[in-house]
Amino acid sequence: MHFDRKDYANETLLHLYRHLLKPRLIEEKMLILLRQGKISKWFSGIGQEAISVGSTLALNPDEYILPLHRNLGVFTGRDIPLDRLFAQWQGKAHGFTKGRDRSFHFGTNEYHIVGMISHLGPQLAVAGGIALADVLDEKPKVTVTYSGDGGASEGDFHEALNVAAVWQLPVIFIIENNGYGLSTPSNEQFRFRYFVDKGPAYGMEAVQVDGNNVLEVYDTVKRLAEDLRQNPRPVLLEALTFRMRGHEEASGTKYVPQELFTEWAAKDPVENYEKWLMQEGILDEEARMRYRETIKREIEEGLRIAEAEPLPTPSLEQEIGDMYAELPVASDQLPVAGEDEDQNDPATDNGQPATDKRYVDAISDGLRQSMERFPELVLMGQDIAEYGGVFKITDGFVKQFGKGRVRNTPLCESAIVGAALGLSIKGKKAMVEMQFADFVTCGFNQIINNLAKTHYRWGQNADVVVRMPTGAGTAAGPFHSQSNEAWFTHTPGLKVVYPSNPVDAKGLLCAAIEDPNPVMFFEHKLLYRSLSAPVPDAYYTTPIGQAALVREGQEMSIITYGAGVHWATALAEELHLDCDIIDLRTLLPWDEAAVRRTVEKTGRIILLHEDTLTGGLAGEIGAWIAENCFRSLDAPIMRVASLDTAVPFAPSLEKQFLPQQRLRQAVEKMRGY
Template sequence: MNFDRKDYSNDTLLHLYQGLLKPRMIEEKMLILLRQGKVSKWFSGIGQEAISVGSTLALEPDEYILPLHRNLGVFTGRNVPLDRLFAQWQGKTTGFTKGRDRSFHFGTNEHHIVGMISHLGPQLAVADGIALADKLDDRPKVTITYSGDGGASEGDFHEALNVAAVWQLPVIFIIENNGYGLSTPSNEQFRFKQFIDKGPAYGMEAVQVDGNNVLEVYDTVRRLAEDLRQNPRPVLLEALTFRMRGHEEASGTKYVPQELFEQWAQKDPVENFEKWLLQEGVLDEEARMRYRETIKREIEEGLRVADATPLPTADAGQELADMYLPFEPDATLNLATDNAQPTTDKRYVDAISDGLRQSMERYPELVLMGQDIAEYGGVFKITEGFVQQFGKGRVRNTPLCESAIVGAGLGLSIKGKKAMVEMQFADFVTCGFNQIVNNLAKSHYRWGQNADVVVRMPTGAGTAAGPFHSQSNEAWFTHTPGLKVVFPSNPVDAKGLLCAAFEDPNPVMYFEHKLLYRSITAPVPDAYYTTPIGKAALVREGHEMSIITYGAGVHWALALAEEVGLSADILDLRTLLPWDTEAVRQTVEKTGRVIILHEDTLIGGLGGEIAAWIAEHCFRHLDAPVHRVASLDTAVPFAPPLEKVFLPQQRLRETVAKLRSY
């Protein structure tokens, strides 16, 4: 192994040596603790330390790094206290996730580290968002994110690199090419020869380094970072290496030919660098032993503190509270009830646009992202004219990369910004589903980082758009703790709930019904205001029954009540997570007969949850069974006659008649 010291001082070389030695010694201790049953799982990075150490020490301390399982050197290089690391791995209260997650599945803004989730690839897009925030604020900073050679097969890898290239984001994508994805060798993972061949296809520079040579890694990353700070753009950096143990300790290494271990043992990053330093006279035997003793004492002290820390005491109330960043909305912004505010008649679509525009004015840190939303104004023209007012930095056309764009929204949040992601149609959210339910929704619960992201979802049938542009998929998200879900039925709430979603620092799924865009109009206050999230609205009062609904269902219920002379409470939920249990209780106790109506399909729809809650909490007030009315349990058909049967209006009519005569 050739070490070219260039102009680096002895102090720099010794700093790199200590940086290498600490994670190696911690790893050796962890393997002992694993055998003793004091930790439950360990992903060893022995043999790969030079990548994380060299790259981390090459950056400025306030530049973000997004590591993987085998990047212990990132955490030690950022001087994360060892007692907290050990507590994290033991599931103790002083760990970074309070015992809620393990390994390196955590972040710490104090040390500018964002840990992984088990799905690996999503963190690459988060790095894009962090780098985008720096670029928008003219901060000359670089972000580093890691991928294994196996994880580079994921779609998230492609999306993140593509977005970074299109937007020229200062991200260094480091691929740790160790030849295996768990047990699957590279020749069964991909057909190209080397990862640097991918760079030109994305329009980005690609560099290959000896991943076991800490000085080469450090020098390369340092040089690239200095350049990227002045000339922002992404770079793909392939680091050739090998892991000397299993994917994790329980998996073993029987699938790896023995000759590979023998070959790579000769390239050990710690032993080779230490030997070279001794030969060059930079390090002597006394200093070598002193460094080891110092690190050993630090490890033992960290373990002593962590071992003395108790395991978490379960508190259901605290667990529930920590799913969301605590937030008290500004009550002065709620829509006044005295009708004193000037209003203008607006369609549902115009009210959304108005709320979005005023939120952009109110929050300079808000960034809009979506397909065709810039000059074109979006397929529904909601952002028409926004580029002229706010600029392309804040109103961003995106590639067809739903996952990467949602992940970038989390990255923007980490840097204190707000993000809106527009799904062109709610159906397309499947391509970004993992980022929403596993990254946005769980981030605050896991490590205290909120995701200040609003995902706008044009939804619903009735326009003969077929099975891929008409789904009502809100129930996918009402089942996901950590998200908030809103679904306005009218122009006033469409604006107010959207403004409230941006005010709220937690992730909000905002559903907007396409059929309502240009079919309903109402006087909408001209000024900025919010509609409280979590509060239902009683839009019609009556005594025969209660119809609990939302979205287009509100209009179906109102029309039918008028047509058949039905005296009914019609409760518009408005918010689906958390839904207003008290408003539901009040209307059930009042009428004793309940229909729950939604456009979503019946099985697994939100109506089942509400019906179960009513049966559990309001049973003694019921005069008849709770009825659910919903769309057929099929995909949404294209032809209008088929779509008419799919939708629930006729079944609503029949159920009202049945309940009236019960």
């Protein structure tokens, strides 16, 4: 192994040595503790330390790194106190996740590290979002993220690199090519030989280094980082290395030919660098032993502190409370009508000047005013810039706010949601427009496992709104008509909003953008241009989590949202139905108090939604009513929903699919009780 010291001083070379030795000695101790049952699992990076150490020390301390399982050298390279690291691995409250996640599944803004989730690939897009924030703020910084050769088979890898190349984001994508994805060799993962062959296809520079040579890694990343800070663009850096132990300790290494271990043992990054330092007279035996003893004492002291820490004490209040970031102080909020007040037209109740607006225009108005109010807000989506989006909601936004903040994206929902989280980590707000709600499946993992869980895991909020044009009634078939809100109401950490009218559409969208938590914002596209109402011209918010009483009566209650509000209202007028109609408006968290009031008042409940019946929100609310309001019921709870089929294309089939006719039957049946 050849080490080229160039112009680096002895102090720099020894600095690299000390940081290279530290994760090795920690690992040796952890393997002992694993056998003793004092930690539950371990992903060994022995043999690969030079990549983490070299790349971390090459960056400025305030530049973000997004590591994986085997990147212990990132955490030690940022000088995180060992007692906190050890407490993290032991599930102690003194760790970074309060015992809620293990190993390196955490982030810390204090040390500018964003840890992984088990799905590996999604963090690559998050790195792009962090870099985008730096570009927008004109800060000369670089972001580093890692992928294994196996993880690079995921679609997130392609999406993240493609977006970074299109937007020229200063990200160094380090690929640790160790030859295996768990037990699957590279020739069963991909057909190319080296990852540097992929760089030109993305339009980015690609560089290969000896991943076991800490000085080569350090010098290469340092050189690239200095260049990228002045000339932002992504670079793919392939580090050739080998994993000397199992994917994790329980998996073993029997699937690896023994000759590979022999070959790579001779390339050990710690032993070879140490030997070279001693040959060059930079390190002597006394100093070598002193370094080792100092680090071992630090390890023992860190373990002593961590082991003395108690395990987390379960607290329902804390566990539930930490799912969401605290809300900001309410700004220009419309007055909330009381239980017995008419909530049909809050625009006329607060004395604000109002203009008749369509549902679609109210959303556009709220989005535009939010952009004016929050200069840190960035909009991303397919065709939303000059074209104005397929529904023209952002028409004219580029002229007013510029392409930096109104960004056309490639067709890659996962990468864009991940980038939105990256923007949030840097203190920005993001709105992601799904062209149709159906397409959110391509970004599902980022929403469910990254946006929703990040605050609970390590206190980082995801200040992201995902707008979702949804619903049937336009004969658009199975892939442009789904009502998929129940996919998200099952996910703690998200908020789910679904306005039924222009006034709420604007107010709730403004509230969603103010909210520091991830909000799934559903907009029924059939209402876009078919529904108008007087909407206050000024900026205002409508409270998330509060239902509205849109019609009042004594005979029964119809609890619904979205288009269901209009179906229920039309039927009530036709049948002269004396009923409460409750518009939930927010589906997570939904308004339990409003539901309880109407149940206690009428005793007869119909739960209506456009979503399919099985697994829909009506089942959840119905169960809650049965558990909490049983004594107030005078009839069985009825659920009315769409058929348990995909959404059909032909108008006659779609009409049968939707629940309007079944709503009529349920009302007539309820009247019989």
